[in-house]
Amino acid sequence: METDQLLIGVDGGGSGCRVALADGQGRVLAQAEGGPANISGDSGLAVANIRAALDQAAQNAGVAGDVLRRAHAHMGLAGVKSPEDAAQIAARFDFARCIVTEDRPTVLAGALAGEDGVVLAIGTGSFIARAQGDRTRFVGGWGFVAGDQASGAWLGRGALEQTLLAADGLRAHTALTRALLKRFDGDPLAIMRMSLDAPPADFAALAPDVVAAALEGDTMGRQLMEQGADYICRAMTALGREDEQAVCAFGGIAEHYAEFLPAPVRACLIEPKGNALDGALYLAAHGTSDG
Numbered sequence: 017m018e019t020d021q022l023l024i025g026v027d028g029g030g031s032g033c034r035v036a037l038a039d040g041q042g043r044v045l046a047q048a049e050g051g052p053a054n055i056s057g058d059s060g061l062a063v064a065n066i067r068a069a070l071d072q073a074a075q076n077a078g079v080a081g082d083v084l085r086r087a088h089a090h091m092g093l094a095g096v097k098s099p100e101d102a103a104q105i106a107a108r109f110d111f112a113r114c115i116v117t118e119d120r121p122t123v124l125a126g127a128l129a130g131e132d133g134v135v136l137a138i139g140t141g142s143f144i145a146r147a148q149g150d151r152t153r154f155v156g157g158w159g160f161v162a163g164d165q166a167s168g169a170w171l172g173r174g175a176l177e178q179t180l181l182a183a184d185g186l187r188a189h190t191a192l193t194r195a196l197l198k199r200f201d202g203d204p205l206a207i208m209r210m211s212l213d214a215p216p217a218d219f220a221a222l223a224p225d226v227v228a229a230a231l232e233g234d235t236m237g238r239q240l241m242e243q244g245a246d247y248i249c250r251a252m253t254a255l256g257r258e259d260e261q262a263v264c265a266f267g268g269i270a271e272h273y274a275e276f277l278p279a280p281v282r283a284c285l286i287e288p289k290g291n292a293l294d295g296a297l298y299l300a301a302h303g304t305s306d307g
Contacts, residue, residue: 022086024297025038026091026093027122028052028066028119029119030054032065036296054093057095066091090115091106092122115300122292123135125295126293126294126296127264133264138166138266155255156251160216171219171222172218175240178240179192179207265287
């Protein structure tokens with residue numbers, strides 16, 4: 017790649033998008049934020065929001081349109097489900113090279129910056145990934161209804177399930193179930209009504225309570241965290257993680273599993289080297305769609 021080659025990284029999700037422009041050495045020239053860019057909804061709006069953020073970043077960096085068109089871009093966007101989805105979005109941008117992927121590869125690339133290792137991407141949702149040489153593999157990321165095990169939303173939903181079981185006399189109450197029931201004014205019907213149409217983020221908002229209770233020894237909180245940790249370990253085994261290979265905890269919930277993972281895994285935990293936008297720039301520079 018030419019040393020003066022402009023790089024564009026895009027991290028797009030349901031709540032907004034972020035864009036960064038960098039030079040050929042990866043030095044960030046400007047960043048900008050825009051509206052939602054999950055293409056599974058209104059793909060036209062997603063593209064418009066990305067364009068607006070790109071224009072703002074280019075203006076901030078003093079980059080002319082002809083320079084922008086010669087750029088190498090990588091966009092990691094929520095809602096990309098197939099190569100056809102990616103190709104359709106890429107075709108709407110006039111760059112020298114534009115690769116569009118789902119957002120998992122950019123998280124992996126940002127967290128590990130091209131190095132080998134496993135990433136535990138666990139926030140509101142979840143997936144586990146492994147990079148080994150030029151190969152990447154993923155487990156999970158199937159969404160809240162049928163997947164996202166160990167995630168914040170999964171923890172919150174599980175805590176409410178156990179609270180309702182306790183309210184029905186099918187399990188013993190703990191401090192956590194009592195606190196959650198009190199949050200809903202002691203009314204199990206209020207929990208049911210909330211659960212029928214609440215988005216994953218509303219369930220994930222309960223996860224800090226689960227984590228705190230587990231660390232204080234609450235049996236139900238610990239049970240949920242242990243189940244999440246078991247899923248993480250099984251996912252790493254399925255991915256072929258080798259002993260002593262680095263494990264990067266990425267996301268608001270991932271780090272809280274440290275106490276519940278086996279000691280040999282805890283010894284391998286590392287901090288993320290960057291975020292998903294950093295990963296998009298890394299992939300733009302290296303011209304790959306899989307990290």
